[in-house]
Amino acid sequence: MAFKVIKQNIMSENDSVADEIREKLEDTKTLMINIIASPGAGKTLFLEKAGPVLKKSGIKLTVITGDCYTTKDAQRLDAVGLDVIQINTEGACHINAEIVKKALKKIDLKKQDLIIIENVGNLVCPADFDLGEDEKIAFHSTTEGHDKPIKYPMLAKTSRLAIINKIDLMDVLDFDLTYAEESIYKINPSITLLKVSSKTGEGIDSFVEWIKEKIKIKESKK
Amino acid sequence: MAFKVIKQNIMSENDSVADEIREKLEDTKTLMINIIASPGAGKTLFLEKAGPVLKKSGIKLTVITGDCYTTKDAQRLDAVGLDVIQINTEGACHINAEIVKKALKKIDLKKQDLIIIENVGNLVCPADFDLGEDEKIAFHSTTEGHDKPIKYPMLAKTSRLAIINKIDLMDVLDFDLTYAEESIYKINPSITLLKVSSKTGEGIDSFVEWIKEKIKIKESKK
Numbered sequence: 001m002a003f004k005v006i007k008q009n010i011m012s013e014n015d016s017v018a019d020e021i022r023e024k025l026e027d028t029k030t031l032m033i034n035i036i037a038s039p040g041a042g043k044t045l046f047l048e049k050a051g052p053v054l055k056k057s058g059i060k061l062t063v064i065t066g067d068c069y070t071t072k073d074a075q076r077l078d079a080v081g082l083d084v085i086q087i088n089t090e091g092a093c094h095i096n097a098e099i100v101k102k103a104l105k106k107i108d109l110k111k112q113d114l115i116i117i118e119n120v121g122n123l124v125c126p127a128d129f130d131l132g133e134d135e136k137i138a139f140h141s142t143t144e145g146h147d148k149p150i151k152y153p154m155l156a157k158t159s160r161l162a163i164i165n166k167i168d169l170m171d172v173l174d175f176d177l178t179y180a181e182e183s184i185y186k187i188n189p190s191i192t193l194l195k196v197s198s199k200t201g202e203g204i205d206s207f208v209e210w211i212k213e214k215i216k217i218k219e220s221k222k
Numbered sequence: 223m224a225f226k227v228i229k230q231n232i233m234s235e236n237d238s239v240a241d242e243i244r245e246k247l248e249d250t251k252t253l254m255i256n257i258i259a260s261p262g263a264g265k266t267l268f269l270e271k272a273g274p275v276l277k278k279s280g281i282k283l284t285v286i287t288g289d290c291y292t293t294k295d296a297q298r299l300d301a302v303g304l305d306v307i308q309i310n311t312e313g314a315c316h317i318n319a320e321i322v323k324k325a326l327k328k329i330d331l332k333k334q335d336l337i338i339i340e341n342v343g344n345l346v347c348p349a350d351f352d353l354g355e356d357e358k359i360a361f362h363s364t365t366e367g368h369d370k371p372i373k374y375p376m377l378a379k380t381s382r383l384a385i386i387n388k389i390d391l392m393d394v395l396d397f398d399l400t401y402a403e404e405s406i407y408k409i410n411p412s413i414t415l416l417k418v419s420s421k422t423g424e425g426i427d428s429f430v431e432w433i434k435e436k437i438k439i440k441e442s443k444k
Contacts, residue, residue, distance in 0.1 A: 068374060072372075124314075125344075125347065143365030144366075145262045151261070152290060
């Protein structure tokens with residue numbers, strides 16, 4: 001019980017910083033998305049593929065990538081020519097708004113169309129923390145099994161886009177795509193769902209179109 | 223900074239309950255293991271396979287399975303004839319000692335050789351929480367990629383057994399087994415490492431032998 005109360009205090013502090021961030025991004029009309037996935041769902045490879053396509057289409061973007069200790073993800077994203085800021089949470093299981101605020105200070109937001117947050121690999125805690133983002137993305141993978149959306153429902157509930165990655169491996173796994181899709185729609189009937197393979201490139205273009213549409217909507221509010 | 227202080231308070235409360243549990247299990251000479259893995263690494267299927275083998279060899283065991291909301295894992299383990307207690311953390315990302323203490327009250331420990339905790343699918347937080355267990359098990363999977371042990375080092379560091387599951391899928395994935403193994407040994411040179419496939423049964427017997435040895439050691443302290 002004491003734990004719950006303490007958690008609520010952390011949350012209210014976090015939420016006020018998230019509101020600050022939201023306001024700032026509203027001023028500069030910068031879209032911010034927060035990708036949440038299990039360890040090994042393939043977020044980094046997805047961004048290695050989608051990032052350069054977004055960049056090529058004229059979108060100015062920076063990736064903020066969160067990891068407990070290493071800088072491996074940042075190195076990979078830097079290698080494909082993306083602007084990237086590495087956050088090390090030093091063991092914490094999620095990125096909080098305060099850390100994002102610090103990271104955003106290193107970016108000239110007026111010149112940015114898009115900030116992508118690659119959260120720490122974890123399906124539970126990151127879904128609880130508002131970072132001031134426009135959109136959370138529930139990023140699942142065929143390798144983790146079709147029951148994960150329903151077992152971690154907060155994620156699809158708070159997201160407007162769900163991605164099922166590694167769709168190319170579906171046939172070698174006992175992955176029931178219909179079950180996964182129906183679970184996601186049951187949790188959130190209005191969610192957009194994309195099937196993606198970072199390896200074959202399937203679905204990357206649809207993601208890029210989804211992002212472009214969101215940027216257009218945000219910029220049209222100028 | 224405030225967050226860190228609060229976390230330390232939670233930790234010290236948790237640790238004193240964990241010590242209580244440890245003492246109780248010492249009295250009854252019951253071995254308790256805590257399996258920690260990413261969502262979808264295959265903990266439940268592994269227990270569906272290993273549990274009945276342990277039971278058949280005369281070991282009296284109960285599984286305590288943790289999940290945020292659902293009872294799916296408990297249903298699966300019950301279906302293969304295992305005694306199981308489901309913990310729902312209601313959104314919390316780990317099992318704490320207080321919850322384990324409550325679960326253990328439902329078990330006649332004097333009649334139990336082994337308690338297996340299947341933690342919430344998460345590589346970060348569960349590694350931080352002492353549950354009074356004898357052994358933590360770092361449970362990885364080929365599908366999550368060979369970089370996960372090094373990206374979540376606390377897990378191998380605090381475990382005496384590491385398992386790499388879904389070894390049967392290694393060939394269809396870009397999984398570098400040598401890299402994964404070397405990372406694990408680098409983090410914890412004295413760790414035991416087993417390669418397992420819950421699907422083909424590879425490695426299950428080695429796990430059962432490891433458990434039997436641990437039970438023998440614990441009981442010999444009588």
